[in-house]
Amino acid sequence: MFRALVLSLAASVAVVASPAAAAPTSPAPTARYSIPATPIHYRTVKVDGLDIFYREAGDPKKPTILLLHGFPSSSHMFRDLIPLLADKYHVVAPDYPGFGHSSQPTPAEYAYTFDHLYETVDHFTRAVGVGKFAVYIQDYGAPIGLRFVSRQPDRVTALIVQNGNAYEVGLSPLWAPIKALWASDTPQTREGAAAFLTRETTTFQYSEGVPADLVNPDAIDNDQAILDRPGNREIQLDLFANYQTNVDLYPAFHEAFRKHQVPTLVVWGKNDPIFTVAGAQAFKQDMPKAEIHLIDAGHFALETKSGEIAGYIRDFLGRKVK
Numbered sequence: 001m002f003r004a005l006v007l008s009l010a011a012s013v014a015v016v017a018s019p020a021a022a023a024p025t026s027p028a029p030t031a032r033y034s035i036p037a038t039p040i041h042y043r044t045v046k047v048d049g050l051d052i053f054y055r056e057a058g059d060p061k062k063p064t065i066l067l068l069h070g071f072p073s074s075s076h077m078f079r080d081l082i083p084l085l086a087d088k089y090h091v092v093a094p095d096y097p098g099f100g101h102s103s104q105p106t107p108a109e110y111a112y113t114f115d116h117l118y119e120t121v122d123h124f125t126r127a128v129g130v131g132k133f134a135v136y137i138q139d140y141g142a143p144i145g146l147r148f149v150s151r152q153p154d155r156v157t158a159l160i161v162q163n164g165n166a167y168e169v170g171l172s173p174l175w176a177p178i179k180a181l182w183a184s185d186t187p188q189t190r191e192g193a194a195a196f197l198t199r200e201t202t203t204f205q206y207s208e209g210v211p212a213d214l215v216n217p218d219a220i221d222n223d224q225a226i227l228d229r230p231g232n233r234e235i236q237l238d239l240f241a242n243y244q245t246n247v248d249l250y251p252a253f254h255e256a257f258r259k260h261q262v263p264t265l266v267v268w269g270k271n272d273p274i275f276t277v278a279g280a281q282a283f284k285q286d287m288p289k290a291e292i293h294l295i296d297a298g299h300f301a302l303e304t305k306s307g308e309i310a311g312y313i314r315d316f317l318g319r320k321v322k
Contacts, residue, residue, distance in 0.1 A: 029239040040079075040088035044101070047124045050110070053101035054094040054128070055079075057086035063157065063321050064130050065313075067093035068121070070139020070164070072202060072223045072236070073300070074100025077138070081302050084310035089317070092133075094124050096140070098235040106231060114140075114246055118147040121264060134158035134321055136313075139275075139299070140239075142166060143246035143290070150256035157321045159264040160313060161283065162300040163272050163299055166253050170279015172232060172272075181237075182244040193240045197233060199224050209271020216303055257286035264290040265322040267309050269297035 040057045055075045065085060067078045075093035082091050094119050098111055110116070116251040125133070134157045137145035142164030145295070149156050165171065181189040194224055195201060202224050207215045226232060257264075264287050268280035283290045293312055297305045 009084045027279045029288075038083065040082055040086070044279075046123065047120060047127050049107065050097055050103040050120070050308050051123050052094055052097070052120070052127075053104070054092060054124070055082060056090075056092050056128070057082050058088075058090040060090045060129070062088065062090045063093060063317070064090040064133040065136060065146070065160075065317075066125065066130065066133040066145075067091065067136045068138070068141025069093065069095070069099070069241075070141055070300075072099075072227050073139075073219075074086075074222075074226065074306065076100060076219070076222050077300060077302060080306035081310055084306060085313065088314065092125075092128065094121060094132060096144075096211075096224055098232065104229065104231065104235070107234055107238055112235050113203050114143045114239070115128045115147075118144045122148070122152075131155065132157050134160060134317060136160040136162065137164035138162045138302075139164060143243075143249070146249075146253045149260065149262055150252050153256060153260045153262065158317060159262045160316075161264065161266040161268070161280070162301055162309065163269050163275050163280075165279045166250060166257075167279050167282035168247065168250065169282055170275045171247075172274055172276050174274055178240050178243065181241050190237050190241075193237060194233065196240070197227050197236055202227065203293075205274065205299050206303065207298070208273045209269070210304055219300070219303060226268045256288045257283070261287060261289065265293040265312060265316040266290055267312050268292070268294050269299060269301035269305070270294040271297060272299040272301075276298050 035203040038057050040055055043056060044051050044053050055078065067075065069075055069077050075094045078093045082093065085091050097120060098104050098112060132155050135145040135148060137160070137208060146166060150158060176270070181193045203220050206220050227236065264283060266280050266283050268277065270277050277294060280292055280294065286291065295301060295305050302309060
């Protein structure tokens with residue numbers, strides 16, 4: 001009986017599935033709207049024996065924007081900005097050694113100084129075939145990018161400053177523990193500066209001056225995971241200690257600003273507790289034509305204002321870079 005039931009059901013299915021019994025089909029519907037998207041490529045290139053990870057999007061034949069990240073972030077901080085620029089520009093964003101997905105050699109293998117990071121980024125640009133570029137600088141990206149302005153100004157088509165400092169007036173009181181490290185590099189001052197490596201401080205950098213429901217915990221997790229890697233603590237403390245060399249170079253940066261008058265856009269999160277609004281306005285001292293916009297955002301302004309910042313960049317570069 002069971003066998004008869006199965007045979008009966010099989011026969012019914014065969015009738016339904018036969019071409020004669022099948023209902024006429026209509027063509028698959030096509031999307032009424034299509035939003036073009038430029039893919040982001042995730043790549044790694046060898047630079048001086050290191051694996052340097054970078055994000056790249058857009059046509060290399062178009063003007064290039066070099067995005068230089070801050071502390072304690074990586075090219076991950078540009079994840080929302082890149083798609084907003086890549087239809088019109090070639091966008092490249094590397095991770096420095098010791099950050100993101102790039103190699104993390106020990107301090108014995110790689111000198112963690114800002115001069116060395118600049119040298120690595122310089123060699124990176126040449127390795128990936130980037131000649132001239134507009135440079136976007138934020139936090140640590142500032143002293144690296146400004147070395148290009150002062151040492152290779154012919155390569156820099158424009159300067160985009162987002163909470164990247166170049167004036168002593170821009171250093172807030174929060175720099176006190178790091179300034180103590182500059183004055184005397186000891187186990188005690190290193191321990192004091194190490195407070196900047198805690199999850200509490202990383203959260204503070206993302207959340208201060210930002211509505212609580214706009215703080216992305218994924219960004220905090222991503223950055224803290226980098227800081228918590230074995231061996232990363234001493235790398236970051238070496239860079240804290242070396243940051244004084246950037247302050248010492250401020251007069252050279254200002255001289256380059258005055259001499260070359262690189263087209264400059266300053267888009268600054270005005271609620272940043274680390275770099276003050278006075279630091280943003282100071283760019284006018286040496287580059288009177290600099291365009292300055294203070295926006296309602298924090299230190300990592302792209303987390304909440306990527307669209308607004310992209311709009312300023314597209315308008316500015318559209319007028320200044322051909």
